[in-house]
Amino acid sequence: MNDMDLLAERFESHRNHLRAVAYRMLGSLSEAEDAVQEAWFRLSRTDAGKVDNLPGWLTTVVGRICLDMLRSRESRREDPIGERLPDPIVSIGDSVDPEHEAMLSDSVGLALLVVLDALAPAERLAFVLHDMFSVPFEEIAPIVERSPATTRQLASRARRRVQDASVTPDPDVARQRAVVAAFLLAARDGDFAALVSVLDPDVVLRAEGGDVPFGTLRVVRGAAEVAGQALTYRSMAEHAVPVLVNGAAGMLGSIKGKPLVLSALSIRDGKIVEIDIIADPERLRRLGISAG
Template identity: 65%
Template sequence: MDENDWLAERFEANRPDLRAVAYRMLGSLTEADDAVQEAWLRLSRSDTSDVNNLSAWLTTVVGRVCLDMLRSRRTRREDPLDVYVPDPVVSRADGIEPEQEALLADSVGLALLVVLDTLAPAERLAFVLHDMFAVPFDDIAAIVDRTPTAARQLASRARRRVQGSAPVPEADLSRQRQVVDAFLAASRGGDFDALVAVLDPDVLLRADYGTLPLGVSKRVRGAKAVASQALLFSRFAPFAKPALVNGAAGVVTAPDGRPLAVMAFTVTDGRIVEIDILADPERLRRLDLTFLDD
Protein backbone atom coordinates (compact mmCIF):
# COMPACT_ATOMS: atom_id res chain seq x y z
CA MET A 1 0.00 0.00 0.00
CA ASP A 2 1.50 3.36 -1.04
CA GLU A 3 1.33 6.49 1.11
CA ASN A 4 -1.69 7.99 -0.70
CA ASP A 5 -3.71 4.81 -0.25
CA TRP A 6 -2.70 4.65 3.40
CA LEU A 7 -3.77 8.29 3.95
CA ALA A 8 -7.07 7.67 2.17
CA GLU A 9 -7.76 4.64 4.35
CA ARG A 10 -6.97 6.53 7.54
CA PHE A 11 -9.10 9.46 6.41
CA GLU A 12 -12.11 7.23 5.71
CA ALA A 13 -11.72 5.68 9.16
CA ASN A 14 -11.93 9.19 10.65
CA ARG A 15 -14.68 10.50 8.36
CA PRO A 16 -17.66 9.76 10.70
CA ASP A 17 -16.06 11.62 13.61
CA LEU A 18 -14.96 14.50 11.38
CA ARG A 19 -18.49 14.83 10.01
CA ALA A 20 -19.81 14.88 13.58
CA VAL A 21 -17.45 17.76 14.43
CA ALA A 22 -18.49 19.69 11.32
CA TYR A 23 -22.22 19.11 11.93
CA ARG A 24 -21.99 20.50 15.45
CA MET A 25 -19.98 23.45 14.17
CA LEU A 26 -22.22 24.29 11.22
CA GLY A 27 -25.67 22.82 11.87
CA SER A 28 -25.82 21.97 8.16
CA LEU A 29 -25.38 18.49 6.73
CA THR A 30 -24.38 19.79 3.29
CA GLU A 31 -21.84 22.25 4.67
CA ALA A 32 -20.51 19.57 7.03
CA ASP A 33 -19.81 17.31 4.06
CA ASP A 34 -18.13 20.22 2.27
CA ALA A 35 -15.91 20.88 5.30
CA VAL A 36 -14.88 17.23 5.52
CA GLN A 37 -14.08 17.17 1.81
CA GLU A 38 -11.94 20.29 2.20
CA ALA A 39 -10.08 18.57 5.03
CA TRP A 40 -9.30 15.67 2.70
CA LEU A 41 -7.98 18.06 0.05
CA ARG A 42 -5.72 19.72 2.62
CA LEU A 43 -4.53 16.34 3.84
CA SER A 44 -3.73 15.16 0.33
CA ARG A 45 -1.63 18.31 -0.26
CA SER A 46 0.20 18.24 3.10
CA ASP A 47 3.37 16.63 4.33
CA THR A 48 2.21 14.60 7.32
CA SER A 49 5.48 12.79 7.96
CA ASP A 50 5.90 14.56 11.30
CA VAL A 51 2.24 14.19 12.38
CA ASN A 52 2.10 11.85 15.37
CA ASN A 53 -1.69 11.84 15.80
CA LEU A 54 -3.47 12.03 12.45
CA SER A 55 -6.95 11.94 14.01
CA ALA A 56 -6.18 15.00 16.15
CA TRP A 57 -4.57 16.74 13.17
CA LEU A 58 -7.67 16.14 11.03
CA THR A 59 -10.00 17.33 13.80
CA THR A 60 -8.16 20.64 14.08
CA VAL A 61 -8.16 21.02 10.29
CA VAL A 62 -11.92 20.49 10.14
CA GLY A 63 -12.32 22.93 13.02
CA ARG A 64 -10.32 25.56 11.16
CA VAL A 65 -12.32 25.01 7.94
CA CYS A 66 -15.61 25.28 9.85
CA LEU A 67 -14.46 28.45 11.61
CA ASP A 68 -13.76 30.04 8.23
CA MET A 69 -17.17 28.91 6.95
CA LEU A 70 -18.96 30.36 9.99
CA ARG A 71 -17.20 33.68 9.61
CA SER A 72 -18.04 33.76 5.91
CA ARG A 73 -21.66 32.90 6.69
CA ARG A 74 -21.95 35.83 9.10
CA THR A 75 -20.48 38.17 6.49
CA ARG A 76 -23.00 37.01 3.87
CA ARG A 77 -25.99 37.34 6.19
CA GLU A 78 -26.33 41.10 6.22
CA ASP A 79 -29.94 40.55 7.27
CA PRO A 80 -29.86 37.66 9.75
CA LEU A 81 -32.67 35.14 9.43
CA ASP A 82 -35.27 35.75 12.13
CA VAL A 83 -35.94 32.02 12.46
CA TYR A 84 -33.50 29.36 11.37
CA VAL A 85 -33.87 25.67 12.20
CA PRO A 86 -30.64 23.69 11.63
CA ASP A 87 -30.63 20.63 9.39
CA PRO A 88 -32.26 17.71 11.25
CA VAL A 89 -30.90 14.17 11.15
CA VAL A 90 -34.02 12.11 10.47
CA SER A 91 -34.27 8.35 10.83
CA ARG A 92 -36.88 5.67 11.25
CA ALA A 93 -38.85 5.63 14.48
CA ASP A 94 -37.49 2.18 15.33
CA GLY A 95 -33.81 3.11 15.34
CA ILE A 96 -30.92 5.25 14.18
CA GLU A 97 -29.01 4.17 11.10
CA PRO A 98 -25.38 3.13 11.78
CA GLU A 99 -23.95 5.95 9.67
CA GLN A 100 -25.91 8.46 11.77
CA GLU A 101 -24.67 7.25 15.16
CA ALA A 102 -21.50 9.37 15.22
CA LEU A 103 -23.47 12.42 14.09
CA LEU A 104 -25.84 12.12 17.02
CA ALA A 105 -23.51 11.08 19.83
CA ASP A 106 -23.86 13.17 23.00
CA SER A 107 -27.56 13.79 22.28
CA VAL A 108 -27.12 16.63 19.82
CA GLY A 109 -30.70 17.76 19.49
CA LEU A 110 -31.98 20.57 17.31
CA ALA A 111 -32.61 22.71 20.39
CA LEU A 112 -28.89 22.57 21.23
CA LEU A 113 -27.88 23.35 17.65
CA VAL A 114 -30.18 26.39 17.67
CA VAL A 115 -28.36 27.71 20.73
CA LEU A 116 -24.96 26.95 19.19
CA ASP A 117 -26.00 29.01 16.17
CA THR A 118 -26.28 32.09 18.41
CA LEU A 119 -22.64 31.87 19.53
CA ALA A 120 -19.80 33.82 17.99
CA PRO A 121 -17.78 31.57 15.63
CA ALA A 122 -14.73 31.36 17.93
CA GLU A 123 -16.95 30.60 20.95
CA ARG A 124 -18.72 27.84 19.07
CA LEU A 125 -15.45 26.29 17.97
CA ALA A 126 -13.95 26.37 21.46
CA PHE A 127 -17.06 24.83 23.02
CA VAL A 128 -17.58 22.14 20.38
CA LEU A 129 -13.96 21.05 20.17
CA HIS A 130 -13.25 21.11 23.90
CA ASP A 131 -16.53 20.14 25.54
CA MET A 132 -17.72 17.66 22.93
CA PHE A 133 -14.47 16.26 21.52
CA ALA A 134 -11.93 16.88 24.32
CA VAL A 135 -9.53 18.85 22.12
CA PRO A 136 -6.91 20.56 24.35
CA PHE A 137 -7.08 24.33 24.66
CA ASP A 138 -3.51 24.59 23.35
CA ASP A 139 -4.71 23.17 20.02
CA ILE A 140 -7.85 25.33 20.00
CA ALA A 141 -5.77 28.43 20.71
CA ALA A 142 -3.75 27.83 17.55
CA ILE A 143 -6.93 27.67 15.46
CA VAL A 144 -8.50 30.87 16.80
CA ASP A 145 -5.15 32.69 17.08
CA ARG A 146 -5.54 33.31 20.81
CA THR A 147 -3.75 32.23 23.96
CA PRO A 148 -4.85 28.96 25.65
CA THR A 149 -6.28 31.05 28.49
CA ALA A 150 -8.34 33.09 26.04
CA ALA A 151 -9.51 29.88 24.33
CA ARG A 152 -10.61 28.54 27.72
CA GLN A 153 -12.58 31.75 28.32
CA LEU A 154 -14.30 31.39 24.94
CA ALA A 155 -15.45 27.89 25.83
CA SER A 156 -16.56 29.04 29.29
CA ARG A 157 -18.72 31.85 27.86
CA ALA A 158 -20.26 29.46 25.36
CA ARG A 159 -20.91 26.87 28.07
CA ARG A 160 -22.84 29.39 30.16
CA ARG A 161 -24.98 30.32 27.15
CA VAL A 162 -25.71 26.69 26.35
CA GLN A 163 -26.51 25.72 29.92
CA GLY A 164 -28.82 28.66 30.33
CA SER A 165 -30.65 28.28 27.02
CA ALA A 166 -30.70 24.68 25.78
CA PRO A 167 -33.37 22.59 27.56
CA VAL A 168 -32.38 19.16 28.88
CA PRO A 169 -34.57 16.58 27.12
CA GLU A 170 -36.31 13.61 28.69
CA ALA A 171 -33.92 10.64 28.52
CA ASP A 172 -36.63 7.98 28.09
CA LEU A 173 -37.46 7.77 24.37
CA SER A 174 -40.70 5.84 25.01
CA ARG A 175 -41.85 8.62 27.34
CA GLN A 176 -41.00 11.20 24.70
CA ARG A 177 -43.06 9.26 22.17
CA GLN A 178 -46.07 9.10 24.53
CA VAL A 179 -46.03 12.87 24.94
CA VAL A 180 -45.61 13.54 21.20
CA ASP A 181 -48.39 11.06 20.37
CA ALA A 182 -50.67 12.84 22.85
CA PHE A 183 -49.89 16.15 21.12
CA LEU A 184 -50.71 14.68 17.71
CA ALA A 185 -53.92 13.07 18.95
CA ALA A 186 -55.09 16.36 20.44
CA SER A 187 -54.20 18.16 17.21
CA ARG A 188 -56.12 15.64 15.08
CA GLY A 189 -59.11 15.89 17.39
CA GLY A 190 -59.06 19.67 17.56
CA ASP A 191 -58.86 19.48 21.35
CA PHE A 192 -57.41 22.81 22.46
CA ASP A 193 -57.41 21.98 26.18
CA ALA A 194 -55.62 18.67 25.60
CA LEU A 195 -52.98 20.46 23.54
CA VAL A 196 -52.37 23.02 26.27
CA ALA A 197 -52.11 20.23 28.85
CA VAL A 198 -49.26 18.51 27.02
CA LEU A 199 -47.33 21.76 26.43
CA ASP A 200 -45.07 23.49 28.92
CA PRO A 201 -46.54 26.91 29.84
CA ASP A 202 -43.47 28.61 28.34
CA VAL A 203 -43.15 26.30 25.31
CA LEU A 204 -41.31 27.75 22.30
CA LEU A 205 -42.15 26.89 18.69
CA ARG A 206 -39.82 27.75 15.82
CA ALA A 207 -41.01 27.26 12.25
CA ASP A 208 -38.57 27.69 9.38
CA TYR A 209 -40.33 27.90 6.02
CA GLY A 210 -37.34 29.30 4.14
CA THR A 211 -38.60 31.35 1.22
CA LEU A 212 -41.88 29.46 0.90
CA PRO A 213 -44.47 32.03 -0.25
CA LEU A 214 -47.36 30.21 1.45
CA GLY A 215 -45.85 30.37 4.91
CA VAL A 216 -43.97 32.80 7.08
CA SER A 217 -41.16 31.67 9.34
CA LYS A 218 -42.16 32.40 12.90
CA ARG A 219 -41.33 32.07 16.58
CA VAL A 220 -44.28 31.47 18.91
CA ARG A 221 -44.07 31.22 22.70
CA GLY A 222 -46.60 30.09 25.29
CA ALA A 223 -48.87 27.04 25.54
CA LYS A 224 -52.06 28.74 24.36
CA ALA A 225 -50.37 30.44 21.39
CA VAL A 226 -48.63 27.21 20.30
CA ALA A 227 -51.85 25.21 20.73
CA SER A 228 -53.64 27.70 18.50
CA GLN A 229 -50.96 27.28 15.84
CA ALA A 230 -51.28 23.49 16.07
CA LEU A 231 -55.03 23.72 15.46
CA LEU A 232 -54.50 25.91 12.40
CA PHE A 233 -52.52 23.09 10.79
CA SER A 234 -54.48 20.19 12.28
CA ARG A 235 -55.54 19.06 8.80
CA PHE A 236 -51.97 17.84 8.26
CA ALA A 237 -51.81 15.87 11.53
CA PRO A 238 -53.20 12.65 9.98
CA PHE A 239 -50.19 12.61 7.64
CA ALA A 240 -47.62 12.79 10.45
CA LYS A 241 -45.36 9.75 10.41
CA PRO A 242 -43.34 8.93 13.56
CA ALA A 243 -39.60 9.36 13.17
CA LEU A 244 -36.49 10.00 15.17
CA VAL A 245 -35.26 13.56 14.72
CA ASN A 246 -31.73 13.93 16.05
CA GLY A 247 -32.34 10.85 18.13
CA ALA A 248 -35.50 12.18 19.80
CA ALA A 249 -39.19 11.56 19.15
CA GLY A 250 -40.36 13.56 16.16
CA VAL A 251 -42.52 13.33 13.07
CA VAL A 252 -42.33 13.84 9.33
CA THR A 253 -45.49 15.24 7.78
CA ALA A 254 -45.85 13.88 4.28
CA PRO A 255 -49.23 14.14 2.51
CA ASP A 256 -49.25 11.68 -0.41
CA GLY A 257 -45.70 10.73 0.52
CA ARG A 258 -44.38 14.23 -0.23
CA PRO A 259 -42.42 15.64 2.74
CA LEU A 260 -44.02 18.85 3.91
CA ALA A 261 -42.30 19.33 7.27
CA VAL A 262 -40.00 17.72 9.82
CA MET A 263 -40.96 18.39 13.43
CA ALA A 264 -38.58 17.94 16.35
CA PHE A 265 -39.92 17.91 19.90
CA THR A 266 -37.99 18.54 23.11
CA VAL A 267 -39.79 16.87 26.00
CA THR A 268 -38.91 17.68 29.62
CA ASP A 269 -40.74 16.48 32.73
CA GLY A 270 -43.57 15.05 30.68
CA ARG A 271 -44.30 18.19 28.68
CA ILE A 272 -43.16 19.64 25.37
CA VAL A 273 -40.84 22.59 25.98
CA GLU A 274 -39.70 23.22 22.39
CA ILE A 275 -40.93 22.40 18.90
CA ASP A 276 -38.67 22.98 15.91
CA ILE A 277 -40.22 22.74 12.46
CA LEU A 278 -38.30 22.65 9.19
CA ALA A 279 -40.70 23.30 6.30
CA ASP A 280 -38.28 24.80 3.76
CA PRO A 281 -38.96 22.77 0.57
CA GLU A 282 -35.46 23.26 -0.81
CA ARG A 283 -33.76 22.01 2.35
CA LEU A 284 -36.25 19.17 2.81
CA ARG A 285 -35.34 17.88 -0.65
CA ARG A 286 -31.72 17.54 0.48
CA LEU A 287 -32.60 15.36 3.47
CA ASP A 288 -32.52 11.57 3.30
CA LEU A 289 -36.16 10.69 3.88
CA THR A 290 -36.22 7.50 1.83
CA PHE A 291 -37.62 5.55 4.80
CA LEU A 292 -40.96 7.24 4.08
CA ASP A 293 -41.32 4.92 1.09
CA ASP A 294 -41.22 1.80 3.27
Protein backbone atom coordinates (compact mmCIF):
# COMPACT_ATOMS: atom_id res chain seq x y z
CA MET A 1 0.00 0.00 0.00
CA ASN A 2 1.53 3.34 -1.07
CA ASP A 3 1.38 6.65 0.79
CA MET A 4 -1.67 7.88 -1.16
CA ASP A 5 -3.57 4.69 -0.39
CA LEU A 6 -2.74 5.09 3.30
CA LEU A 7 -3.90 8.69 3.21
CA ALA A 8 -7.15 7.68 1.48
CA GLU A 9 -7.73 5.05 4.15
CA ARG A 10 -7.23 7.61 6.91
CA PHE A 11 -9.61 10.01 5.17
CA GLU A 12 -12.29 7.34 4.81
CA SER A 13 -12.17 6.73 8.57
CA HIS A 14 -13.35 10.34 9.04
CA ARG A 15 -15.87 10.47 6.18
CA ASN A 16 -19.00 9.92 8.32
CA HIS A 17 -17.97 12.69 10.70
CA LEU A 18 -17.28 15.07 7.82
CA ARG A 19 -20.63 14.29 6.19
CA ALA A 20 -22.32 15.08 9.52
CA VAL A 21 -20.57 18.46 9.65
CA ALA A 22 -21.45 19.28 6.04
CA TYR A 23 -25.10 18.20 6.39
CA ARG A 24 -25.61 20.49 9.37
CA MET A 25 -23.92 23.31 7.51
CA LEU A 26 -25.77 22.91 4.21
CA GLY A 27 -29.00 21.00 4.83
CA SER A 28 -28.42 19.29 1.49
CA LEU A 29 -27.31 15.68 1.11
CA SER A 30 -25.82 16.12 -2.35
CA GLU A 31 -23.99 19.33 -1.45
CA ALA A 32 -22.69 17.70 1.73
CA GLU A 33 -21.20 14.91 -0.38
CA ASP A 34 -19.65 17.50 -2.71
CA ALA A 35 -18.09 19.34 0.24
CA VAL A 36 -16.58 16.14 1.65
CA GLN A 37 -15.20 15.18 -1.75
CA GLU A 38 -13.63 18.62 -2.14
CA ALA A 39 -12.00 18.15 1.27
CA TRP A 40 -10.40 14.96 -0.05
CA PHE A 41 -9.09 16.77 -3.11
CA ARG A 42 -7.52 19.42 -0.89
CA LEU A 43 -6.01 16.81 1.41
CA SER A 44 -4.55 14.88 -1.53
CA ARG A 45 -2.76 18.05 -2.66
CA THR A 46 -1.42 18.76 0.84
CA ASP A 47 1.67 17.45 2.60
CA ALA A 48 -0.26 15.41 5.15
CA GLY A 49 2.94 14.79 7.10
CA LYS A 50 2.79 18.40 8.23
CA VAL A 51 -0.78 18.06 9.53
CA ASP A 52 -0.56 17.40 13.27
CA ASN A 53 -4.29 16.88 13.89
CA LEU A 54 -5.89 15.37 10.81
CA PRO A 55 -9.48 15.17 12.18
CA GLY A 56 -9.37 18.81 13.27
CA TRP A 57 -7.77 19.88 9.99
CA LEU A 58 -10.43 18.09 7.95
CA THR A 59 -13.27 19.49 10.06
CA THR A 60 -12.11 23.08 9.57
CA VAL A 61 -11.50 22.49 5.85
CA VAL A 62 -15.04 21.14 5.40
CA GLY A 63 -16.32 24.10 7.40
CA ARG A 64 -14.49 26.52 5.12
CA ILE A 65 -15.80 24.78 2.00
CA CYS A 66 -19.37 24.85 3.33
CA LEU A 67 -19.07 28.52 4.27
CA ASP A 68 -18.04 29.32 0.70
CA MET A 69 -20.97 27.29 -0.63
CA LEU A 70 -23.44 29.09 1.65
CA ARG A 71 -22.10 32.48 0.62
CA SER A 72 -22.33 31.50 -3.04
CA ARG A 73 -25.89 30.32 -2.46
CA GLU A 74 -26.80 33.70 -0.93
CA SER A 75 -25.25 35.63 -3.80
CA ARG A 76 -27.37 33.75 -6.37
CA ARG A 77 -30.69 35.31 -5.42
CA GLU A 78 -32.44 33.55 -8.27
CA ASP A 79 -31.38 30.16 -6.90
CA PRO A 80 -34.51 28.72 -5.25
CA ILE A 81 -32.64 26.42 -2.85
CA GLY A 82 -33.01 28.97 -0.06
CA GLU A 83 -36.79 28.66 -0.43
CA ARG A 84 -36.82 24.90 -0.12
CA LEU A 85 -37.02 22.70 2.92
CA PRO A 86 -33.72 21.04 3.85
CA ASP A 87 -33.13 17.52 2.57
CA PRO A 88 -34.78 14.98 4.88
CA ILE A 89 -33.28 11.63 5.81
CA VAL A 90 -36.11 9.10 5.66
CA SER A 91 -36.11 5.60 7.13
CA ILE A 92 -38.79 2.99 6.64
CA GLY A 93 -39.29 1.02 9.86
CA ASP A 94 -38.04 1.67 13.36
CA SER A 95 -34.33 2.28 12.89
CA VAL A 96 -32.15 4.75 11.05
CA ASP A 97 -29.96 3.51 8.21
CA PRO A 98 -26.45 2.98 9.67
CA GLU A 99 -25.07 5.11 6.84
CA HIS A 100 -26.99 8.09 8.24
CA GLU A 101 -26.63 7.52 12.00
CA ALA A 102 -23.68 9.91 12.40
CA MET A 103 -25.50 12.56 10.37
CA LEU A 104 -28.48 12.46 12.74
CA SER A 105 -26.77 12.42 16.12
CA ASP A 106 -27.61 15.32 18.45
CA SER A 107 -31.27 15.23 17.30
CA VAL A 108 -30.71 17.00 14.01
CA GLY A 109 -34.35 17.19 13.06
CA LEU A 110 -35.73 18.92 10.01
CA ALA A 111 -37.06 21.73 12.22
CA LEU A 112 -33.53 22.49 13.47
CA LEU A 113 -32.19 22.56 9.92
CA VAL A 114 -34.92 25.04 8.96
CA VAL A 115 -33.71 27.34 11.75
CA LEU A 116 -30.08 26.91 10.69
CA ASP A 117 -31.05 27.83 7.12
CA ALA A 118 -32.27 31.19 8.40
CA LEU A 119 -28.89 32.06 9.96
CA ALA A 120 -26.20 34.12 8.28
CA PRO A 121 -23.44 31.84 6.91
CA ALA A 122 -20.84 32.93 9.48
CA GLU A 123 -23.32 32.46 12.35
CA ARG A 124 -24.21 29.01 11.12
CA LEU A 125 -20.56 28.00 10.85
CA ALA A 126 -19.68 29.28 14.32
CA PHE A 127 -22.68 27.53 15.90
CA VAL A 128 -22.30 24.22 14.06
CA LEU A 129 -18.56 23.86 14.56
CA HIS A 130 -18.50 25.03 18.18
CA ASP A 131 -21.82 23.90 19.68
CA MET A 132 -22.21 20.66 17.73
CA PHE A 133 -18.59 19.59 17.19
CA SER A 134 -16.71 21.37 20.00
CA VAL A 135 -14.26 23.18 17.72
CA PRO A 136 -12.57 25.99 19.71
CA PHE A 137 -13.41 29.56 18.70
CA GLU A 138 -9.71 30.17 18.14
CA GLU A 139 -9.81 27.65 15.27
CA ILE A 140 -13.12 28.91 13.85
CA ALA A 141 -12.12 32.59 13.86
CA PRO A 142 -9.69 32.40 10.89
CA ILE A 143 -12.36 30.67 8.78
CA VAL A 144 -14.88 33.50 9.24
CA GLU A 145 -12.10 36.13 9.28
CA ARG A 146 -13.14 37.46 12.68
CA SER A 147 -11.54 37.62 16.10
CA PRO A 148 -12.24 34.77 18.55
CA ALA A 149 -14.36 37.16 20.65
CA THR A 150 -16.48 38.17 17.64
CA THR A 151 -16.77 34.53 16.58
CA ARG A 152 -18.05 33.70 20.05
CA GLN A 153 -20.72 36.39 19.60
CA LEU A 154 -21.73 34.89 16.24
CA ALA A 155 -22.28 31.51 17.87
CA SER A 156 -24.15 33.13 20.77
CA ARG A 157 -26.58 34.88 18.42
CA ALA A 158 -27.17 31.65 16.54
CA ARG A 159 -27.66 29.75 19.80
CA ARG A 160 -30.35 32.19 20.91
CA ARG A 161 -32.17 31.75 17.59
CA VAL A 162 -32.10 27.98 17.98
CA GLN A 163 -33.22 28.12 21.62
CA ASP A 164 -36.01 30.60 20.86
CA ALA A 165 -37.29 28.28 18.14
CA SER A 166 -37.57 25.39 20.64
CA VAL A 167 -36.74 22.77 18.00
CA THR A 168 -35.99 19.91 20.40
CA PRO A 169 -38.75 17.31 19.94
CA ASP A 170 -40.14 14.72 22.32
CA PRO A 171 -37.38 12.04 22.37
CA ASP A 172 -39.80 9.11 22.64
CA VAL A 173 -40.60 7.92 19.11
CA ALA A 174 -43.42 5.70 20.34
CA ARG A 175 -45.17 8.72 21.89
CA GLN A 176 -44.53 10.70 18.70
CA ARG A 177 -46.11 7.95 16.61
CA ALA A 178 -49.18 7.84 18.84
CA VAL A 179 -49.73 11.54 18.11
CA VAL A 180 -49.16 10.98 14.38
CA ALA A 181 -51.68 8.10 14.41
CA ALA A 182 -54.26 10.36 16.06
CA PHE A 183 -53.56 13.04 13.47
CA LEU A 184 -53.97 10.58 10.59
CA LEU A 185 -57.20 9.16 12.01
CA ALA A 186 -58.68 12.63 12.38
CA ALA A 187 -57.62 13.54 8.83
CA ARG A 188 -59.12 10.35 7.39
CA ASP A 189 -62.38 10.95 9.25
CA GLY A 190 -62.46 14.63 8.31
CA ASP A 191 -62.78 15.41 12.02
CA PHE A 192 -61.80 19.08 12.35
CA ALA A 193 -62.12 19.19 16.15
CA ALA A 194 -59.96 16.08 16.59
CA LEU A 195 -57.31 17.59 14.31
CA VAL A 196 -57.21 20.79 16.33
CA SER A 197 -56.89 18.78 19.55
CA VAL A 198 -53.54 17.25 18.51
CA LEU A 199 -52.10 20.54 17.24
CA ASP A 200 -50.29 23.11 19.35
CA PRO A 201 -52.18 26.45 19.23
CA ASP A 202 -49.13 28.05 17.56
CA VAL A 203 -48.36 25.17 15.19
CA VAL A 204 -46.51 26.08 11.98
CA LEU A 205 -46.93 24.23 8.68
CA ARG A 206 -44.41 24.67 5.86
CA ALA A 207 -45.03 23.07 2.48
CA GLU A 208 -43.25 22.88 -0.84
CA GLY A 209 -44.35 21.23 -4.04
CA GLY A 210 -47.88 20.36 -5.03
CA ASP A 211 -49.64 23.60 -5.97
CA VAL A 212 -46.93 25.72 -4.32
CA PRO A 213 -44.90 27.65 -6.95
CA PHE A 214 -41.38 26.29 -7.44
CA GLY A 215 -38.82 27.99 -5.23
CA THR A 216 -41.30 29.12 -2.58
CA LEU A 217 -42.70 27.75 0.65
CA ARG A 218 -46.29 27.97 1.82
CA VAL A 219 -46.36 28.81 5.51
CA VAL A 220 -49.53 28.38 7.58
CA ARG A 221 -49.74 29.24 11.28
CA GLY A 222 -52.26 28.40 13.98
CA ALA A 223 -54.15 25.21 14.90
CA ALA A 224 -57.41 26.06 13.13
CA GLU A 225 -55.67 27.17 9.95
CA VAL A 226 -53.39 24.10 9.84
CA ALA A 227 -56.31 21.77 10.58
CA GLY A 228 -58.11 23.29 7.62
CA GLN A 229 -55.12 22.55 5.42
CA ALA A 230 -54.85 19.01 6.78
CA LEU A 231 -58.40 18.25 5.66
CA THR A 232 -57.26 18.84 2.07
CA TYR A 233 -54.89 15.87 2.52
CA ARG A 234 -57.74 13.60 3.58
CA SER A 235 -57.44 11.27 0.58
CA MET A 236 -53.65 11.12 0.89
CA ALA A 237 -53.98 10.16 4.55
CA GLU A 238 -55.70 6.98 3.41
CA HIS A 239 -52.40 5.85 1.89
CA ALA A 240 -49.95 7.25 4.45
CA VAL A 241 -47.45 4.97 6.16
CA PRO A 242 -45.35 5.80 9.24
CA VAL A 243 -41.69 6.62 8.62
CA LEU A 244 -38.82 8.21 10.50
CA VAL A 245 -37.80 11.62 9.19
CA ASN A 246 -34.42 12.61 10.61
CA GLY A 247 -35.02 10.16 13.41
CA ALA A 248 -38.46 11.53 14.35
CA ALA A 249 -41.94 10.29 13.53
CA GLY A 250 -43.32 11.26 10.14
CA MET A 251 -45.50 9.90 7.38
CA LEU A 252 -45.12 9.12 3.71
CA GLY A 253 -48.10 9.27 1.37
CA SER A 254 -47.85 7.17 -1.76
CA ILE A 255 -50.03 5.69 -4.47
CA LYS A 256 -49.13 2.40 -6.16
CA GLY A 257 -45.71 2.49 -4.53
CA LYS A 258 -44.86 5.97 -5.80
CA PRO A 259 -44.04 8.44 -2.99
CA LEU A 260 -46.03 11.65 -3.39
CA VAL A 261 -46.02 13.50 -0.06
CA LEU A 262 -43.56 13.37 2.82
CA SER A 263 -44.51 14.94 6.14
CA ALA A 264 -42.10 15.55 9.01
CA LEU A 265 -43.73 16.38 12.34
CA SER A 266 -42.16 17.98 15.41
CA ILE A 267 -43.99 16.92 18.56
CA ARG A 268 -43.64 18.29 22.08
CA ASP A 269 -45.80 17.55 25.12
CA GLY A 270 -48.16 15.44 23.04
CA LYS A 271 -48.89 18.19 20.52
CA ILE A 272 -47.70 18.78 16.96
CA VAL A 273 -45.77 22.05 16.91
CA GLU A 274 -44.40 21.96 13.35
CA ILE A 275 -45.27 20.15 10.13
CA ASP A 276 -42.90 20.21 7.16
CA ILE A 277 -44.30 18.84 3.91
CA ILE A 278 -42.53 17.98 0.67
CA ALA A 279 -45.14 17.28 -2.01
CA ASP A 280 -42.73 17.09 -4.94
CA PRO A 281 -42.52 13.49 -6.24
CA GLU A 282 -39.49 14.31 -8.39
CA ARG A 283 -37.55 15.69 -5.42
CA LEU A 284 -38.50 12.65 -3.33
CA ARG A 285 -37.25 10.44 -6.14
CA ARG A 286 -33.92 12.31 -6.37
CA LEU A 287 -33.50 11.90 -2.61
CA GLY A 288 -33.90 8.15 -2.99
CA ILE A 289 -37.07 7.98 -0.90
CA SER A 290 -39.22 4.95 -1.57
CA ALA A 291 -42.45 3.60 -0.16
CA GLY A 292 -40.67 0.46 0.98
